[in-house]
Amino acid sequence: MNLDVEGVDVSAAGVRLVRDVDVHVASGALVGLVGPNGSGKSTTLRCVYRTLRPDRGEVRLGGSDVSAMSLRESARLMAALTQESQSEFDFTVTEVVEMGRTPHRGTGREERDRAHAEALRAVGCAHLAERSVLSLSGGEKQRVLIARALVQRPELLVLDEPTNHLDIRHQLEVLSLVRRLGMTTLTALHDLNLAAAWCDQVYVLSGGHVVAGGPPGQVLTPEVVGDVFGVRAHVVRHPDSDVPQLLFAPATGSGTAEPPKG
Ligand SMILES: Nc1ncnc2c1ncn2[C@@H]1O[C@H](COP(=O)(O)OP(=O)(O)OP(=O)(O)O)[C@@H](O)[C@H]1O
Numbered sequence: 001m002n003l004d005v006e007g008v009d010v011s012a013a014g015v016r017l018v019r020d021v022d023v024h025v026a027s028g029a030l031v032g033l034v035g036p037n038g039s040g041k042s043t044t045l046r047c048v049y050r051t052l053r054p055d056r057g058e059v060r061l062g063g064s065d066v067s068a069m070s071l072r073e074s075a076r077l078m079a080a081l082t083q084e085s086q087s088e089f090d091f092t093v094t095e096v097v098e099m100g101r102t103p104h105r106g107t108g109r110e111e112r113d114r115a116h117a118e119a120l121r122a123v124g125c126a127h128l129a130e131r132s133v134l135s136l137s138g139g140e141k142q143r144v145l146i147a148r149a150l151v152q153r154p155e156l157l158v159l160d161e162p163t164n165h166l167d168i169r170h171q172l173e174v175l176s177l178v179r180r181l182g183m184t185t186l187t188a189l190h191d192l193n194l195a196a197a198w199c200d201q202v203y204v205l206s207g208g209h210v211v212a213g214g215p216p217g218q219v220l221t222p223e224v225v226g227d228v229f230g231v232r233a234h235v236v237r238h239p240d241s242d243v244p245q246l247l248f249a250p251a252t253g254s255g256t257a258e259p260p261k262g
Pocket residue numbers: 012013015017035036037038039040041042043044
């Protein structure tokens with residue numbers, strides 16, 4: 001199911017947070033939102049999963065305006081893994097995953113148990129079912145939260161920094177899992193190289209506005225990265241996959257010390 005964010009403006013406390021944001025995610029595509037801190041990535045995602053209401057513009061899922069849907073209806077269609085998703089409560093993994101079934105309450109116990117088991121298997125966490133989430137590593141916790149999103153059986157996955165706090169192996173595991181699932185996915189990512197390697201399309205936000213969008217190789221150029229992030233970037237090709245990857249250095253004359261030469 002495709003997602004279209006069109007001409008979205010959002011304000012809070014009288015301040016415009018994002019302006020005229022257009023983002024399109026084709027059915028089954030993995031699309032990344034990148035940009036500096038405070039550029040509007042989470043705000044855009046919040047409009048999609050409906051914790052913020054745009055002042056102007058529209059969010060459409062499968063061609064239907066989400067604001068015309070009941071919250072239950074849109075919760076059945078999309079699942080979000082947000083910055084606020086981490087729980088500090090002593091729930092078991094199964095209990096956390098069960099929370100994802102809330103929009104489907106009323107379905108039989110058998111179907112519910114099957115959905116939980118399937119989701120935990122998909123993220124490689126079936127063996128953790130009875131563990132307290134408080135005892136899990138950051139990577140395990142993140143995968144359990146993805147399982148919670150999966151039991152919703154959503155058409156759209158919305159992820160806000162799913163690789164936050166994960167070591168490199170777990171970052172790659174989480175993105176490879178998302179890729180394998182083949183679901184329509186919109187994700188905010190800080191790491192430009194992860195976005196370049198895993199996303200079909202990337203949108204670059206700066207100051208609450210989309211400044212570039214398209215395939216990573218066309219969008220994450222030294223010029224765009226230099227303008228938006230204020231650093232020098234060089235593009236190289238990954239020797240295994242040939243995807244574009246970026247090497248960074250402080251902008252000339254930025255006053256930032258150069259790293260020591262080897
Ligand atoms: N409820 C709010 N009231 C006022 N300002 C807000 C509110 N929510 C977000 N902002 C501001 O809007 C801007 C965009 O925030 P947002 O969280 O979308 O950025 P981001 O790109 O996700 O940043 P980060 O990379 O730091 O997570 C920031 O300047 C933030 O302080």
